[in-house]
Amino acid sequence: MAAAALPTATVVVNPTAGRGKAGRVLPTVLRELLKGMPGVSLRVHQATSYEEARLRCVDAVESARPGAHGGRRDCLIVMGGDGMMALGLNAAGGSEVPLGLVPAGTGNDFCRGVGVPANPVKAARVIAAGGTVRMDLMQVDGALTGGATRRLVGSVVSTGYDSLVNRRANRMTVPIGPVAYAYAALAELADFEPLRYDLLLDGVRRKQTAMLVGVANSGVFGGGMRIAPGYSITDGLLDVTIIHPVSRATLLRLLPLMFNGGFVKDPAVERVRVSKVTIDGPGLFGMADGEALGPVPLVCTSLPAHLTVFVP
Numbered sequence: 642m643a644a645a646a647l648p649t650a651t652v653v654v655n656p657t658a659g660r661g662k663a664g665r666v667l668p669t670v671l672r673e674l675l676k677g678m679p680g681v682s683l684r685v686h687q688a689t690s691y692e693e694a695r696l697r698c699v700d701a702v703e704s705a706r707p708g709a710h711g712g713r714r715d716c717l718i719v720m721g722g723d724g725m726m727a728l729g730l731n732a733a734g735g736s737e738v739p740l741g742l743v744p745a746g747t748g749n750d751f752c753r754g755v756g757v758p759a760n761p762v763k764a765a766r767v768i769a770a771g772g773t774v775r776m777d778l779m780q781v782d783g784a785l786t787g788g789a790t791r792r793l794v795g796s797v798v799s800t801g802y803d804s805l806v807n808r809r810a811n812r813m814t815v816p817i818g819p820v821a822y823a824y825a826a827l828a829e830l831a832d833f834e835p836l837r838y839d840l841l842l843d844g845v846r847r848k849q850t851a852m853l854v855g856v857a858n859s860g861v862f863g864g865g866m867r868i869a870p871g872y873s874i875t876d877g878l879l880d881v882t883i884i885h886p887v888s889r890a891t892l893l894r895l896l897p898l899m900f901n902g903g904f905v906k907d908p909a910v911e912r913v914r915v916s917k918v919t920i921d922g923p924g925l926f927g928m929a930d931g932e933a934l935g936p937v938p939l940v941c942t943s944l945p946a947h948l949t950v951f952v953p
Contacts, residue, residue: 647682648710650674650741650768651701653694653729655721656687663721663745663761670720670743670765677769681713694725698732705738714739716951718768720761722746723931726795730948734778734793739949741768747864748931751795754859755874756952768951776874778947779858781927785935794929795948797862797869798941800920801836801853801884802892835886841919842881852884852892852909856918856941862931863899869912870902877945881918883911917942 652671656664664687674683684701688694698717705715718741719729726742730751733740743764744752755776758764779794835850855862857880860869869880884895887909898904905912920927920939927934 646706646710647680648713649682649684649705649715650678650718651697651716652683652685652718652720653697653701653725654685654687654719655694655725658721658725658746660747666745666761667720670761673762673765674718674769677766678713691724691728694721695728695732698728702732702736702738705736707737713771716741716768718743720745723748723750723796726751727793727930727932730778730795730950731793734944734948737949739773739951741951743768750797750861750864751859751930753865754796754861754872755950758953767953770951770953772952773949774875774952775946776948776950777858777877778944779856779879780942780944781929781934782940782942783927783935783938786933792929792934793944793947794858794934794941796857796859796930798856798920798927798929798934798939799853799862799868800838800922800925800927800937800939801851801855802833833889833892836925837922838925839921841917842913843915843917849883850886852887853882854920855882856880856920857882858943866899867902868899870905875946876914877943878914878916879918879941879943881913881915883913885909885911915943 654663654667686697701717716739717733719725720743729740742752742757743761744759745761749759781792781794785792835852838849838851838854840847855868857869857872859874860867860872862868868882872880895904918941921937925937927939
């Protein structure tokens with residue numbers, strides 16, 4: 642009788658993530674995985690483009706064998722920044738293939754949101770330990786960037802002041818790292834005015850102005866900002882945070898409080914939990930998981946228990 646094939650862990654890496662950090666720490670991460678996952682075959686791909694990384698992730702999930710092999714399943718491991726995490730969750734979402742996350746970018750918000758350590762070696766140890774959770778994802782439908790009409794989101798869909806800041810930070814050519822978001826926030830604040838929203842929250846329509854409307858699956862974005870304190874990745878609901886019109890000075894005061902979630906105590910902040918929200922309004926543009934999502938209207942729907950992810 643032929644011996645059973647070893648379980649396969651496919652590692653897809655963006656070696657340029659974190660201004661080259663991913664490539665530098667990759668050998669150490671692979672050694673940690675090999676040490677902690679004896680009897681598992683590692684298949685490593687250092688992607689040279691976004692499209693190659695996407696196809697490698699999709700192929701790993703589609704070729705994964707059902708069932709466990711020696712106590713382990715075939716799995717997909719992505720390493721890099723939030724863009725790589727988004728590719729991984731879009732490939733593995735809706736399947737039974739476990740997803741391993743190794744953060745090596747500048748934001749790493751999805752990893753923070755699900756509790757994966759920021760240190761790549763510690764994250765590799767989490768994968769090796771084998772503990773998983775079946776978590777929710779968010780499905781977004783619309784005329785999305787790149788011609789897509791549907792995308793899975795792990796963290797936050799932002800459409801207001803936060804979206805403008807994210808887009809400005811992404812366009813910066815000078816690699817100023819963690820301060821990029823803060824710099825962009827100040828630059829956008831100079832002439833920012835409240836935006837007009839047309840929302841549909843679980844079928845209830847609301848037309849209003851707001852500084853921002855954030856829709857969270859896991860509640861961390863913008864390099865560690867906690868837009869939805871108390872969020873759950875297993876409750877089957879989306880956390881919607883609305884900051885009603887305030888002065889620029891008040892918005893500036895609230896921004897640093899987003900890093901610890903303290904901003905929600907301000908009376909201008911409203912929070913609701915829904916299973917589905919449609920976002921529309923003149924000139925609004927969505928960002929998600931650190932990347933351009935597309936113009937409104939955007940339909941955001943919770944997908945309960947849609948992804949298996951390695952967690953501590």
